[in-house]
Amino acid sequence: MAVMEPEADGSTVPAGMPVVRVTERARALVAEVRAAEEDGEHLALWLEVNGAQGDAYTYDVYFQAAADAASGDVLAEAGELAVVVPQASVAALRGATLDVSGEGEEAGLVVVNPNRPPSPGLPLGMPDDVDSDLESDLARRVLAVLEESVNPNIAGHGGSAELVAVGADTAYLRLAGGCQGCGMARVTLSQGIEVAIRDAVPEIVTVVDVTDHASGSNPYFSPAKK
Numbered sequence: 012m013a014v015m016e017p018e019a020d021g022s023t024v025p026a027g028m029p030v031v032r033v034t035e036r037a038r039a040l041v042a043e044v045r046a047a048e049e050d051g052e053h054l055a056l057w058l059e060v061n062g063a064q065g066d067a068y069t070y071d072v073y074f075q076a077a078a079d080a081a082s083g084d085v086l087a088e089a090g091e092l093a094v095v096v097p098q099a100s101v102a103a104l105r106g107a108t109l110d111v112s113g114e115g116e117e118a119g120l121v122v123v124n125p126n127r128p129p130s131p132g133l134p135l136g137m138p139d140d141v142d143s144d145l146e147s148d149l150a151r152r153v154l155a156v157l158e159e160s161v162n163p164n165i166a167g168h169g170g171s172a173e174l175v176a177v178g179a180d181t182a183y184l185r186l187a188g189g190c191q192g193c194g195m196a197r198v199t200l201s202q203g204i205e206v207a208i209r210d211a212v213p214e215i216v217t218v219v220d221v222t223d224h225a226s227g228s229n230p231y232f233s234p235a236k237k
Contacts, residue, residue: 030085030096031058031104036111037120038092045092048074055080055093058109059100063128068103070122103128141176141183149214150177156211157184161204172204180216182208187222 033041045051055077062069075095080086083098096104107124142150154174162171176183184204205218 030101030107031087031094031122032108033087033092033094034108034110036118037109038090040111040118040120041092045074053077055086055095057095057097058104058122059097060103066127068122068124068126068128072120102126141178141181143176145174145177147177149212150174152212153177153182153208153215156208157204160207160211164203175221177215180214182212182215182218183221184218185222186220 041056045054045056048054051074053076054074057071057073057075059071060068061071077086077093077095080095081098083101085096085098085101087094087096094109103126104122104124106126107122110121110123111118112121113119145151145154157172157174165171171187173185173187174182175185208215208218
């Protein structure tokens with residue numbers, strides 16, 4: 012199956028690594044189920060990661076119009092079947108195979124995925140090579156900046172910054188207290204926290220905010236405003 016990924020202009024090109032492969036058995040089973048759907052010929056199979064259980068991802072598989080795919084979603088053609096992987100699930104599903112487990116009435120779709128969820132507490136999609144135990148020298152130096160410089164300065168506003176993980180040149184932070192959901196959180200991060208960390212720890216090039224600001228008391232991001 013040739014997997015096609017959208018470019019900026021909306022065209023598609025073969026990806027170097029397929030996001031998901033569909034076996035012949037899975038294709039036949041999906042086609043059989045789709046035939047019972049109203050306007051089934053216009054429906055694509057959507058596959059997305061909806062969480063994790065233990066050391067494996069969990070999935071949502073459903074039918075929806077292929078035309079609903081947004082920029083950044085990956086659209087694949089498996090014979091007459093279109094398969095859509097939403098953008099947020101692409102990294103977690105790249106290289107996976109959609110297959111069938113069982114026989115006859117017991118047959119069902121199964122996702123064989125070489126990828127594993129990040130450590131507990133880390134957002135989905137975070138790289139596998141991050142230090143989430145914060146035991147490395149690099150992590151300890153970033154922690155020192157937060158404890159000695161950053162947090163004392165933002166404590167007056169009821170905020171705090173927590174180091175979640177460190178990559179080769181990236182620090183992943185979660186903001187809490189008054190900084191969670193604050194409309195100025197992005198400015199605080201880019202002009203205050205990031206500058207302090209990069210000045211003290213030059214190996215850090217990027218600081219990424221992994222806070223769920225939408226759950227704050229005054230979120231600056233609202234799904235309805237997208």
